[in-house]
Amino acid sequence: MAAAVKGAILAIDNEASFQDQAEIWKYMLNFGDSMALKCAVELRLPDILHSADGPMTLSEIAAAIPDAPSPQASHLFRVLRLLVRRKIFTSQEDKVSGETLYGPTKLSSWLLHEPAPTSDSDASIMTLAPMLISENHPWHANPWHKLSEFIREGGLAPLEKELGCLQFDFAAKNPLYNKLLNNAMACTARITIRTLLSHCGDDLFNGIGSVVDVGGGTGRFISEIVKSYPHIKGINFDRPHVISTAPAYPGVTHVGAIPEKGGKVIIVDIVVEADGKGVFDDTGVVFDVLMLAHNTGGKERTEKEWKSLLDQSGFPRYKITKIPALQSYPKCQFHHPFVHVRVVVVVVVVVVVVVVVVVVVVVVAAVAVAVVVVGVVVVHVVHVRVVVVVAVVVVVVVVALMNPKCQFHHPFVHVRVVVVAVVVVVVVHVVHVRVVVVVAAAVVAVVVVVLNMDKRKEKTMASAVKGAILAIDNEASFQDQAEIWKYMLNFGDSMALKCAVELRLPDILHSADGPMTLSEIAAAIPNAPSPQASHLFRVLRLLVRRKIFTSEEDKVSGETLYGPTKLSSWLLHEPAPTSDSDASIMTLAPMLIMENHPWHVDPWHKLSEFIREGGLAPFEKEHGYMFDFAAKNPLYNKLLNNAMACTARITIRTLLSHCGDDLFNGVGSVVDVGGGTGRFISEIVKSYPHIKGINFDRSHVISTAPAYPGVTHVGGDMFQEVPSADAVVTKWVLHDWGDELCVKLLKNCRKAIPEKGGKVIIVDIVVEADGKGVFDDTGVVFDVLMLAHNTGGKERTEKEWKSLLDQSGFPRYKITKIPALQSVIEAYPN
Numbered sequence: 001m002a003a004a005v006k007g008a009i010l011a012i013d014n015e016a017s018f019q020d021q022a023e024i025w026k027y028m029l030n031f032g033d034s035m036a037l038k039c040a041v042e043l044r045l046p047d048i049l050h051s052a053d054g055p056m057t058l059s060e061i062a063a064a065i066p067d068a069p070s071p072q073a074s075h076l077f078r079v080l081r082l083l084v085r086r087k088i089f090t091s092q093e094d095k096v097s098g099e100t101l102y103g104p105t106k107l108s109s110w111l112l113h114e115p116a117p118t119s120d121s122d123a124s125i126m127t128l129a130p131m132l133i134s135e136n137h138p139w140h141a142n143p144w145h146k147l148s149e150f151i152r153e154g155g156l157a158p159l160e161k162e163l164g165c166l167q168f169d170f171a172a173k174n175p176l177y178n179k180l181l182n183n184a185m186a187c188t189a190r191i192t193i194r195t196l197l198s199h200c201g202d203d204l205f206n207g208i209g210s211v212v213d214v215g216g217g218t219g220r221f222i223s224e225i226v227k228s229y230p231h232i233k234g235i236n237f238d239r240p241h242v243i244s245t246a247p248a249y250p251g252v253t254h255v256g257a258i259p260e261k262g263g264k265v266i267i268v269d270i271v272v273e274a275d276g277k278g279v280f281d282d283t284g285v286v287f288d289v290l291m292l293a294h295n296t297g298g299k300e301r302t303e304k305e306w307k308s309l310l311d312q313s314g315f316p317r318y319k320i321t322k323i324p325a326l327q328s329y330p331k332c333q334f335h336h337p338f339v340h341v342r343v344v345v346v347v348v349v350v351v352v353v354v355v356v357v358v359v360v361v362v363v364v365a366a367v368a369v370a371v372v373v374v375g376v377v378v379v380h381v382v383h384v385r386v387v388v389v390v391a392v393v394v395v396v397v398v399v400a401l402m403n404p405k406c407q408f409h410h411p412f413v414h415v416r417v418v419v420v421a422v423v424v425v426v427v428v429h430v431v432h433v434r435v436v437v438v439v440a441a442a443v444v445a446v447v448v449v450v451l452n453m454d455k456r457k458e459k460t461m462a463s464a465v466k467g468a469i470l471a472i473d474n475e476a477s478f479q480d481q482a483e484i485w486k487y488m489l490n491f492g493d494s495m496a497l498k499c500a501v502e503l504r505l506p507d508i509l510h511s512a513d514g515p516m517t518l519s520e521i522a523a524a525i526p527n528a529p530s531p532q533a534s535h536l537f538r539v540l541r542l543l544v545r546r547k548i549f550t551s552e553e554d555k556v557s558g559e560t561l562y563g564p565t566k567l568s569s570w571l572l573h574e575p576a577p578t579s580d581s582d583a584s585i586m587t588l589a590p591m592l593i594m595e596n597h598p599w600h601v602d603p604w605h606k607l608s609e610f611i612r613e614g615g616l617a618p619f620e621k622e623h624g625y626m627f628d629f630a631a632k633n634p635l636y637n638k639l640l641n642n643a644m645a646c647t648a649r650i651t652i653r654t655l656l657s658h659c660g661d662d663l664f665n666g667v668g669s670v671v672d673v674g675g676g677t678g679r680f681i682s683e684i685v686k687s688y689p690h691i692k693g694i695n696f697d698r699s700h701v702i703s704t705a706p707a708y709p710g711v712t713h714v715g716g717d718m719f720q721e722v723p724s725a726d727a728v729v730t731k732w733v734l735h736d737w738g739d740e741l742c743v744k745l746l747k748n749c750r751k752a753i754p755e756k757g758g759k760v761i762i763v764d765i766v767v768e769a770d771g772k773g774v775f776d777d778t779g780v781v782f783d784v785l786m787l788a789h790n791t792g793g794k795e796r797t798e799k800e801w802k803s804l805l806d807q808s809g810f811p812r813y814k815i816t817k818i819p820a821l822q823s824v825i826e827a828y829p830n
């Protein structure tokens, strides 16, 4: 097994291997989902789209963003493209104008802005936005970077180490943090209590006269209990700095204790199901690693752990009720006393559809009959030509009003209206005019009703979405909520993977002779003065769930044994670069470490600011232009070059095995423009030894490049001049730059190649926003990454590539899709 896994490292040319690679890219950049969602909430996109009367154009949305001195629609478009792909929003093409129109979904209804808390909590909405903002705030996100250090050394949880105290003590000192935390807690309290009350309220509170909510935050949870059971005296118990910001709720005070007889403690918390299939089980496991990063000693517990806690605390008896919330599980909704709840849902839907259809038919028929009757009467009273003209005018106006998005752009009126009017006038002169008038009136009436129905359908849809905010008690709604939790905490996957690579877990497991116990792995972690097996266990539990590692129970000892997988073979540590690159391995570990380094993650937090204000990309605002920063900072230079080199190796192997001979037929020399430390060109030369290779990059990069046989390293500035060769290759360079600089660079490349037989081979992502390819998803996320990192940088669609090439003097091009993140674009000068 271990040998098979090792074998897979070099054999990347099979479909399963591409899938594995794609999975690693996905987890590596999963934090992008959380950040894009955070950006959307900060810009109030869900609120803008939900409160609109219908779908909106990009520029309408951009103009509606509050506090945006210079809204950047083109940046916004890229975040929206990712969120449409994630089904947070919808997009559709306007059939007339061809513009893209965006709309809300039930998922985005979970991300609405929460109005200021009031004592009448019913006026508020169900939203996870405050929780999302809190968990993705740098205060909470940054400690995840320190997970591996925490596992190596123990001590305080990273958040506490960072804040210098318990998070709740920090909240007492810092009003902003206090608000962030309390709002996050209050929003989930509302959701959980509604679910809890509707699933087990009466059972829970039978015979209970008073309830104290211990650590109840600002009191929303207990206030909802008291509202549903007004006979209950509610006590909200928390620390003074929390209570001081709590609104007044009728029936709720702040003192009390539980009586010994007939009393009970109701704990609402996660019960971890590591292999569970429930919609919230996944988030439960991630949340546990979150607790590891935030609270020393804090954790999510399995039922066994809860039992042990309760035993030790003098509670010999307990009962767990699973409810469809993060703190419990959706199975209980199927425990309905009489029928399966899905059956009820189906029946209700069928009845509603039938009723709607009947009502619509009756309304249409009634309106048509009424108009015919009125038409007949009018025709007998007024002069018939007057009626015809008035009818035509009415049609024009009505149709114009029906379709305000498009026809007002037309010089006069919508063309269809003119056609209809002309036809009516002609027919009036041929057929008996009274018949025509009556029929026309009936047709108009039906058209008006049908068009209105369409509109009403849109409106009904919008209000259905709004309605969903309060109606959380159905299975689809739990699924939607679970999706939002998933995206909110997706960055946990990236961070857990980064932690594993930093601890060298893939190397430890792949080099072992067989599966290992937790303590064996902990003991094998390098540079770990005090390895914390219990912390390690929790990161492993998440990564086993993600199928990065395996776990099984040892049949004899009962201990859990962990093993590697083909996925983890993509995360092995790379040996120091040598000129014999075959000795090295295929790994994405250096890329993962770079993209999840705070240098690269921090700019994502500033996406909404960038969309509001424009200016430099967030990375550049912080550190200056990426490649200048590398020139000044040797650590960053190494991080960047290693990351590039590891993907260069993977891509070139795939490229050579899929289109090598075709690409390099008749080519005697190749220059790799922006070639980094030269790995890409070295592989080309190794496969085609007759080719003279030139690796061209800036001098601070060239100075750290190892020597490769057949490759000459040349330092310089590609925007000035590119060394001459039969062909230029340029991988992952053009995506760093805006269109103007790309055209400049491509023109320099064109000058460097012969007019006849020369070509430029671009290896870069071709974005397929709706693509089903295994790497298409990462392509869309990568584009948002470029937005955060490089001013002007972007991933391009085929249409955008074509336009760049046209402007640079390449009238002909060919795109070859290879099973890699990037595609191959061959551009010909004639």
Ligand SMILES: C[S@@+](CC[C@H](N)C(=O)[O-])C[C@H]1O[C@@H](n2cnc3c(N)ncnc32)[C@H](O)[C@@H]1O
Residues within 6 Å of the ligand: 627, 644, 645, 647, 648, 673, 674, 675, 676, 677, 680, 696, 697, 698, 701, 716, 717, 718, 719, 730, 731, 732, 733, 736
């Ligand atoms: C994203 S990296 C790609 C590296 C390599 N092609 C690969 O894919 O592994 C972009 C490269 O462009 C280089 N670069 C940036 N500006 C340059 C310039 N003005 N002239 C030459 N190279 C430049 C950077 O130093 C960096 O190595």
